[in-house]
Amino acid sequence: MPPIYVEFNFCPLCAAKLDVAIVEGKERKICPRCDYIHWGEYSVGVGGVLIHKDKGLIVQRAINPGRGRWTIPGGYVDQNEKIEDAVVRELREETGLLTEPVSVLAIKDRPEDVPGVKHDIYIVFLLRYLGGELKPDPGEVSQAGFYTPDKCRSFNISPLSLHLITKAIERNQEGDLTPGFLRKDGLPIVGALSELYTLS
Secondary structure, eight states: OOOBOOOOOBOTTTOOBOEEEEETTEEEEEOTTTOOEEOOOEEEEEEEEEEETTEEEEEEESSSSSTTOEEOSEEEOOTTOOHHHHHHHHHHHHHOOEEEEEEEEEEEEEOOOSTTBOEEEEEEEEEEEEEOOOOOOTTTEEEEEEEOHHHHTTSOBOHHHHHHHHHHHHHHHTTOSSOSBEEEOSOOOSSTTOOEEEOO
16 A cells, blocks of 8 residues: 555645645645645655576565565665665665665656645666675564575565666666666766666
């Protein structure tokens, strides 16, 4: 079950009761006192694909949403956290492994399709192993391991996780060690923490 958010009824800036008006062609909640516009609710998540000897790392979720399901490790990005830092943190928390991002493999966009569900953006990285020993966090993960795509198919696995592991292994076998978008350094962009990912 996707996370449910509480709908805004009062302005988070000045506490006035919000009105509804058409803004840029859509019905939105606005503040009549301070001109605050509520643009919607969003969440950003990250996942990590880690390959070792033509096997991909997957974890079995110990908590909801998706308890019992197998997936690549990952989680939500904190407000002031870079997406690369978030995926490294999530991998370490869930599996005990130290990794570093190589490239962005995929982006999943799920706009609100059910009232009360946030617009969810999920960014998946290809990761490189740096160290540590596989030790699942029992609070979040029931089991974890490296499996071939064929073995993964025998589990209750997320189709997206299976697809990305399979593609990453195929690209690796073809000699493409950095598929997807790479971080581009040195290009001036707005925001002290901003990063850009682009084709190499």
